Amino acid sequence: MLILGIESATSQVGCAIGGHEGVLASTHSSRGKRHAENLTPQIDFVRQQARVELDEISVVAVDIGPGLYTGLRVGVAAAISIAFGLGIPMIGVSSLDLIAYPARHCQKLIVAAIDARRDEIFHASYRQVPGGIQRVSDPTVSSPQDLSAEIQAQGNETLMVGDGAIRYADQFENLRGVEPAEPGSAYPSASSLVQLAHAKALREEFVNPSELKPLYLRKPDALEINKQRRRM
C-alpha cells in the first residue's frame, strides 16, 4: 500500500509518499504563499524521489485543516482531484492532529494551536495513549486569551505546539506548568500525515473524494458580509 499525503493548511505546503516501509520521500516549501504553484511540481518530485509511479498510489491522505483557508483549499482540491483521477479512496486528517503527533512521547497534556489570523487560534488538546495520541477536546477557534485562561483553569502540566502557540507565546509563557512551543513544532508535516494515515488505512477508515470535507471551524460569511455591504 502506497499513500500520497498532501499538506497545505498553514503557511507551508508539502507532500510525502510512504506506506508499510515508512516514509519514502517528502518535501516542504514555505516561501511566499505559493501553495498552488508549488504543490503539483512537488508531488512529481516526491514521486521521482520515491521511485514510484502515481498510478501505484492506493490512498490519498490530506490535511483537512483547520488552517488558512485559501492555502488549505489548494491541498484539498488537489487531493480530491488526484483521488478522483486515479479512482482511489482518501483519508482526511486534522492539522491539529498532525502537529500534536510528533509530541506523542510526552506525558503532559498536549495543546496544539494553529494561527487562525484575525487575533484567533484554532486549537485542540491531546493525551498520550499506547501507540500514539488521543484527542481529548474538539477542535475549536478562540482568542489566545481564552485558551490561556482555559489552560490555567485546568492546571495540567501542558506542552504547547504549533505556530499559534509560538505567535501568541506571551499569552502562555507565564502560566504555571506550561512548556512553551518549540519552533520545530510549528507546522504540520506531510510525513506525519502519511504515518497517521497509514494507521487509519489499516483500519480502512476511508472516505470518497466527494465526501471529504475541509474543517473550517468558522462560518464563511462571518467577516465578509459587512465588507460587501459597504461596497454599494
Next chain:
Amino acid sequence: MTQNLVLAIETSCDETAAAVVADGKNVLSSVVSSQVDIHARYGGVVPEVASRAHVDLITPVIAQALVEAGIDHSDVDLVAATRGPGLIGSLLVGVSAAKSLALVWKKPFIGVNHLEAHLYSCFLEEPDLELPLVVLLVSGGHTMLIAMDDHLSYKILGQTLDDAAGEAYDKVARYLGLGYPGGPIIDQLAVSGKPEIEFPRPMLHEGYNFSFSGLKTSVINYVRKNPGTPIEDIATSFQEAVVDVLVTKAKKAAIEINAKGLCIGGGVAANSRLREAVLDVCLQEGLHSFVPSRSYCTDNAAMVAAAAWRRYSQDGPSSLYTGADPNLRLPE
C-alpha cells in the same frame, strides 16, 4: 478521424463548470453548477462562500462532464483551467484540480485567460467567423470593447472606468429591493415597462470607455424623488440607457476598424434587450452579427476549452508551476 479532446474547468467566480470539447469547437458536454441560489441571500457573491462551494462541487462536476461526453479520462488530450482574472480563492480550486488531473493522467495542462475564453465563446457555435471582429464583452466583472484582428490577437479599444455593466444591474436591483442577480430580474421587468424616463447615457460620444456608476446614481436619485414611479418603467428606462451606450459604442468601433462582424459575450450578453439591439444595429450597418446561446454567454467551461485548444496549438502547454492570477489581463 481522431479528435483532440479538451477537458476544461472554470471556477473563476460563482459557477463550478467543466466541459469536454473536441477540436476546440464540438461541445461533447458542458456542465455548469451555479451557486446563484447560495449567494442570492447575501445580495452578491461572497468570495469565501464561493470558494467553499467550488471544493464541494469540483469532482462531481468533472465526473458528470466526462460521463455526459461519453468518454473515459484516458481519451482526454489536454486538461485546461481558467487561471484568471477572477476571485483568487475560487480560481485556485480549478487550477489545482486541473494541474493534479494532468499530472496523474500524464496529460498536458494549460492555464486559460477567462477573458480570452469569453471571446472564444463566439467560435463554439460559429467556428468560421470572419476576422476582424469587434467583441463587446459585458459581465458582472467586465465591460470591454475589443478588436480581434486575428486569432489570439487583440486590442482593447475601451473598458469601464468604474462599475461593470452587470455590476450596475446588480446594484440598481439591490437598491430597488429586487434581489440578486439583478440582470435577469431587471430584464424580465423591463418587458412590461415604458422607457419614459430619460436617464443619462454616460460618455455616449466620448471614445470607447464606459462609465456606469453615474447612471446607477441617477436611477437611485430618481427613485428617491419620484417614489410612485412603476418599477417596470424604471427597469425599462435603465436598461435602455445601458444598452444604448453599449451598442452605440460597439457600432462605432465596428465601423471604424472595418470589422466583418460584431459579437457579444459575457453574462450581460444573455440580456434580451442587448441581444435584440445588437442584431438590429448589425442589420442596419450590414455587419455580420453573432450572439452566442445564453448558456455560452454566462460563465461556462466549453468556452475555456475552445480558448485552451487555440492557445495550446500556438503556444504549447503551461508549466505545472502555473498559479492563479486574479488580475490577469487580456494579452494585447
